[in-house]
Amino acid sequence: xxxxxxxxxxxxxxxxxxxxxxxxxxxxxxxxxxxxxxxxxxxxxxxxxxxxxxxxxxxxxxxxxxxxxxxxxxxxxxxxxxxxxxxxxxxxxxxxxxxxxxxxxxxxxxxxxxxxxxxxxxxxxxxxxxxxxxxxxxxxxxxxxxxxxxxxxxxxxxxxxxxxxxxxxxxxxxxxxxxxxxxxxxxxxxxxxxxxxxxxxxxxxxxxxxxxxxxxxxxxxxxxxxxxxxxxxxxxxxxxxxxxxxxxxxxxxxxxxxxxxxxxxxxxxxxxxxxxxxxxxxxxxxxxxxxxxxxxxxxxxxxxxxxxxxxxxxxxxxxxxxxxxxxxxxxxxxxxxxxxxxxx
Amino acid sequence: xxxxxxxxxxxxxxxxxxxxxxxxxxxxxxxxxxxxxxxxxxxxxxxxxxxxxxxxxxxxxxxxxxxxxxxxxxxxxxxxxxxxxxxxxxxxxxxxxxxxxxxxxxxxxxxxxxxxxxxxxxxxxxxxxxxxxxxxxxxxxxxxxxxxxxxxxxxxxxxxxxxxxxxxxxxxxxxxxxxxxxxxxxxxxxxxxxxxxxxxxxxxxxxxxxxxxxxxxxxxxxxxxxxxxxxxxxxxxxxxxxxxxxxxxxxxxxxxxxxxxxxxxxxxxxxxxxxxxxxxxxxxxxxxxxxxxxxxxxxxxxxxxxxxxxx
Numbered sequence: 078x079x080x081x082x083x084x085x086x087x088x089x090x091x092x093x094x095x096x097x098x099x100x101x102x103x104x105x106x107x108x109x110x111x112x113x114x115x116x117x118x119x120x121x122x123x124x125x126x127x128x129x130x131x132x133x134x135x136x137x138x139x140x141x142x143x144x145x146x147x148x149x150x151x152x153x154x155x156x157x158x159x160x161x162x163x164x165x166x167x168x169x170x171x172x173x174x175x176x177x178x179x180x181x182x183x184x185x186x187x188x189x190x191x192x193x194x195x196x197x198x199x200x201x202x203x204x205x206x207x208x209x210x211x212x213x214x215x216x217x218x219x220x221x222x223x224x225x226x227x228x229x230x231x232x233x234x235x236x237x238x239x240x241x242x243x244x245x246x247x248x249x250x251x252x253x254x255x256x257x258x259x260x261x262x263x264x265x266x267x268x269x270x271x272x273x274x275x276x277x278x279x280x281x282x283x284x285x286x287x288x289x290x291x292x293x294x295x296x297x298x299x300x301x302x303x304x305x306x307x308x309x310x311x312x313x314x315x316x317x318x319x320x321x322x323x324x325x326x327x328x329x330x331x332x333x334x335x336x337x338x339x340x341x342x343x344x345x346x347x348x349x350x351x352x353x354x355x356x357x358x359x360x361x362x363x364x365x366x367x368x369x370x371x372x373x374x375x376x377x378x379x380x381x382x383x384x385x386x387x388x389x390x391x392x393x394x395x396x397x398x399x400x401x402x403x404x405x406x407x408x409x410x411x412x413x414x415x416x417x418x419x420x421x
Numbered sequence: 422x423x424x425x426x427x428x429x430x431x432x433x434x435x436x437x438x439x440x441x442x443x444x445x446x447x448x449x450x451x452x453x454x455x456x457x458x459x460x461x462x463x464x465x466x467x468x469x470x471x472x473x474x475x476x477x478x479x480x481x482x483x484x485x486x487x488x489x490x491x492x493x494x495x496x497x498x499x500x501x502x503x504x505x506x507x508x509x510x511x512x513x514x515x516x517x518x519x520x521x522x523x524x525x526x527x528x529x530x531x532x533x534x535x536x537x538x539x540x541x542x543x544x545x546x547x548x549x550x551x552x553x554x555x556x557x558x559x560x561x562x563x564x565x566x567x568x569x570x571x572x573x574x575x576x577x578x579x580x581x582x583x584x585x586x587x588x589x590x591x592x593x594x595x596x597x598x599x600x601x602x603x604x605x606x607x608x609x610x611x612x613x614x615x616x617x618x619x620x621x622x623x624x625x626x627x628x629x630x631x632x633x634x635x636x637x638x639x640x641x642x643x644x645x646x647x648x649x650x651x652x653x654x655x656x657x658x659x660x661x662x663x664x665x666x667x668x669x670x671x672x673x674x675x676x677x678x679x680x681x682x683x684x685x686x687x688x689x690x691x692x693x694x695x696x697x698x699x700x701x702x703x704x705x706x707x708x709x710x711x712x713x714x715x716x717x718x719x720x721x722x723x724x725x726x727x728x729x730x731x732x
Contacts (some may be wrong), residue, residue, distance in 0.1 A: 117547075124547035126621040130540030131552050133533045134591055141569065141588045142559040148568025164571035216459055224436045225460075231715045232464045238642075238710040240650030242668045246675040246703050247470045250491060257473060260490045289466065301722050308442075315444040321452075346561075354653055358676065372566070379567045380657065392565035403561050 178390035210295030233293030276367035346403035478700035538599035584658035639724035
């Protein structure tokens, strides 16, 4: 292994004595690579191994996250997948149609139904799902016995690691036509019910599945925030005569505020993405009328009907609006004085 | 017992409550009961369905017929459904495929992610801000399903297992978590290794990684669960039914209620219950994660990205 001749860090700089270092190394950010005075080529040479290490990940991200962005041009084409064996070569042989796909979209009632279903599911999940991890976290946090706490956490986290296929199969055993609920009803002389195929209650079913799978997992961030509360605050509040509930209101909940704000921002930025896999798996059972969301609309038109240009147009609309939502949500978080996803 | 002994502190067992601070009031009985009921309800809502699935998968055809379907109370245990499923054939093959994809995919994802995270973790290094921006930006947009599909198709990955690994190999979130952890490792330690002549690969392998076992375990679990649970890319990029992983076979057998290839006759006539077979497939899918995740549980918090990303 060849040795670099350039100081890579404070310690090595100390050794070689090339860079002046503050006495005791107390000032300056710890371990900061001295970069200001070195030329680009020298730094490139010094850090080539580090750069090499990032290379595989960067190549994969560029290839699978950035290159496909260009593929969105098919939204402006009457894309014909059969004109070539290669999907990208086919782009060069397909006719351009301008905004025709978007025009068709706006006149398609199925598209607007997908938009409506997406928004309804988003708001329903926001109202019914969002508070549950917070309440569960407060509950777990109030359990002082370590074993009970660990065991119940293990149980609550578990469904997060199940696949959507499994979660839906589990719900089928509970609420399907041959599920345990129907079975019990029939044994007591009633008719069985099949909630899994009912378009009327589908949005609540989806929300219940999300709660079952991920509400337990959602408590982790809140528990971390709760664990960082200075216990002296509780003692001081108790000394001032605050009872259990007032301590929760004035100490615990303010401690959770930044986390809640951040998660709300993330959720709003992700508003148009509502459980693609989960809904796609149940699309056949309940029918597209109740279950079609933007993502499944893209899938149906593109993958199933091979109408790639049309599907890409719908996907592009979703992508652009989502990007806008993330940026706006972050802006709002900053205005509220919270950190948001990225810093200014 | 005398009052003197009452005052001595009991050695707390692991089930016992730690001592309460003096300023805290004793909880009311009603409050304790309410908490107990709420917590039990939450846990039962998760465990009860899994119990039914497990018990039914272990029940004989007779027990299942008597119960009129799903079994809540076990009456004898039989492994006939598992024996039939694992004696070669569709489900055995799918399970082997899933295990292999999970092993290879997780190894690949971890290798690429750990290297990248370390490469970005030395602050002040050349170009790391730009690379970080390239990675971070992907958390704000998605290229979309159709262009990604066309790319995978034109790369010639259709009907190969690479299509199930490469497009989903990297989670930027996981890289950022690893990087955050690596950045917290004492610079003095790394510097002293460098003075001793260690290069970056060696520092990563012999110093940084052994110090990061907990977060490595969590991220490995995240990646492994991702590969194990994936089904959509297989449905998109694979046409050959014989290549399908376990999740996709589960869709056919449980959700669409098809009989497993080769076992249809045994289910119609013999001892084998179709329902027990379905439940056994579900148990096979949930068992690995249910067994592994509790071991990593106490480190889950480390798998969370807390705070903003520093440059």
